[in-house]
Amino acid sequence: MAAVWQQVLAVDARFNAYRVPNNPQFRTLYIRRRSQLLRENAKEEHDPLVRKEYLKLRAQLLAERYGTPPLSDQGSIKSRSISRNESFDSADMEGRTRRRYQSSSKLSPHGNILEGVVPTHAAEASRAMAGGKTISENYAFAGMHHIFDQHKSAVVRVEFAHDDKSRVACCSMDGQISICQVIPPPATVICVLTGHTSGVTDFAWSVSNDILLSSSLDGTARLWEVAGGKCIRTVEDAAGAEVLCCKFQPSNNNMFVIGTSKCQVSMMNVSTGKCVKGGSSKVLGRILCLDFEPTGKILWTGDDKGFIFAFTCDIATGKLIKTKRITVCESRPVTSISARTWMSRESRDPSLLVNCGVNALCLFRITSPDGGLQLKKKFPIKQKNQIIRSSFCPLMSFRQGVCVVTGSEDMCVYFFDVEKDQKQCVNKLQGHSAAVLDVCFNYDESLLASCDAEGTVIIWSREQK
Template sequence: MSAVFDDCLASVNKVQFSRHHPDLLAYGAADGTFRLCYVPCNTGGSKGGGAGGKKGALGVARVKHELKGHTKEVTDFDWSTDDDYLCSSSADKSVRVWDVGTGQCLRIIYTLIPQTCIIFHPQNNNFLVVANSKKELTVMNFSTGRVVSRVAMDSNVTALVADRTTAAAAATSTSSSGSSGGGSGSKTAAGTASRTAAAAAGSAAEVDSVVFVGDSEGAIHSFTVDKQSGSLQRRHRTTAGVVHPAPVASLHFSPTSVLANGPVLLACSKDGCVRFYTTALELNGYLFLKISLQLSSRATNMNAAFCPPLGPSESGEYIVTGNADHHVYFYDFMKPRSPLVARVPGHKAMVVDVSWNNTNTVLASCDCDGVVALWQRA
């Protein structure tokens, strides 16, 4: 363990690094505490850390902004695609949007019921996909505060995650199409690359992102959300791998996978069952169950996340999760008969959530005592 934030007085429900900055971390707690932290780490580049710094070495972690406003439990939060904003939902019946640079609250959307889950639309961050305790999935307009789309669900929504490959492909293609140039000998190649990139950007822009929704019965639903109108469309529902109905505790999407050689979805249920799906984004998020694991009976109410290889010579499909025995666990889906790879002590209470930074050099974990721990990867 390299660093600890231990001044929270209630259980920390969620911890998450930003999408593009390895040194920005946010966490929300059951008493309404919501904090943005700075976790300086030298990722081996030329900026900061000095020539003698080790790759991934942590500096002094500190709270950058205290995001004050919620009066009850912070149930969920999410980073915008460009990391400029944070959105949060709360049991105090409000949704808030925050400026990451200043820590100021930019928008408050008051509702009549507690809000349980929230994410930004990956292609249009003006839209927020929000679930509430009334078994509804809604899309809110960040600018106006109005609900632009609403769908009634059969069960309460307990987890949300979006496919962000479409937005990333569009951004990359647009960037590539705008960087043509060079000498006369490269004009043809540059022009071809520019046209190809523009075509890819146009193709990506035409596709609506898929939002995966986990519910209290263990089912996972696929929705598409129109990037211009915010309209929600039901696409698929699956209970593959569900033995006993249990709420989905967390959903994690990854565009790449060793085991599936493509985009995958990781679902962790509150009964300790972890399911690994391949996703057909061209079929609006249709899910194929690849493998499922039943973790120990004490691995309930935990969130799981994808994990990088634990060593330079190792290859596998790793996940990391918390446990009621105060440990952080690492598993390998490539070894379903004996998936446990490592167990790391350090916490003094049930470990609730885990998150890697985008360079996979630092792991954050949080527990029911309000402690957020930072682990430096060897």
């Protein structure tokens, strides 16, 4: 029964872009209320055949009222029926391959891959394994899987657990962190982590997903036990500064790094809660974001002055050495950094994806082992005032084209093919009624999560149920 109402919601979401097109707030309110009513009705006992007939009639009536949304319409929520076995088999294969490549790859002095499988331009076999679909078809979404609205303030960060299709967490400026289960339906909030006394600015899953790290405007970072929902350690910033971002050391989860409003980056020891020797450094501005390359040997930070600083990191001791300063755009904030060793067989450059408040998403090539960067491409989005984040689409190797996904202040989610020079936007999802602040796929790309400045989290489904 739950599966049927999810299909009804997906049909409504598919046509929602055509309902009062000049009033996005009403569209979001409508689909949110529709989701609530369908969830409530799903709890009651109904004849499954009646519900399925209702679904069929509902789809027919909407199609007659609004017409069938064309696949080429970039302003609508795209819809496509995909074979479940075809999509998930190739997705699982890609996920396993991705993890194997990332764990075995190293950078040459020129930033190329030395070990592991070297990407090549002859990737026809890989394309065939992906079913020969175009990049647009791969990212044609069926609609909304679920809508969460338990937070009362902006949800600034959303992230699926590592190698997990079903668990997603989000943090809010109301001081809370939610951990949610989205598969199997109905989606539910597993637990809400409370303890921060001010807005939560960032969080990160540990490699094994048993610990959650969070940062807050209350001047602390906290470590949470996921299973019990309890805070197991509170780390206060030595200078009493707001903690604006955090990340586990990917090769040593007994360490994590924080960035603060007093321009300080610090490597902390999980066991002691103290900064490691040589693990602290200052930059020019408030540190809004940071990320490691996959081996943990390079750390980048982005600040509100428009600079990215690169550090080399000793995995054993946590010592940080500042190596590079890269100017993105002076006086405009760098709000998101996401590193990728390589993106596909046809895009072999290690890359850094960067949001900056200049109405652009920037893609940098990593040019040296000490974190040097070279601008490769820019993609147009709306961003001037908000902290907008983006990410690489996680699957690689078995399809044509390479996609990145980002939020935007115009309330849309954008997908860009980084290999294209023209018509780079391959999809745009509409449904939020406020600026979209963060986006994240689960590891097999069957679901996408996005969050906005009004506290709504939308889970998008790539496949028709």
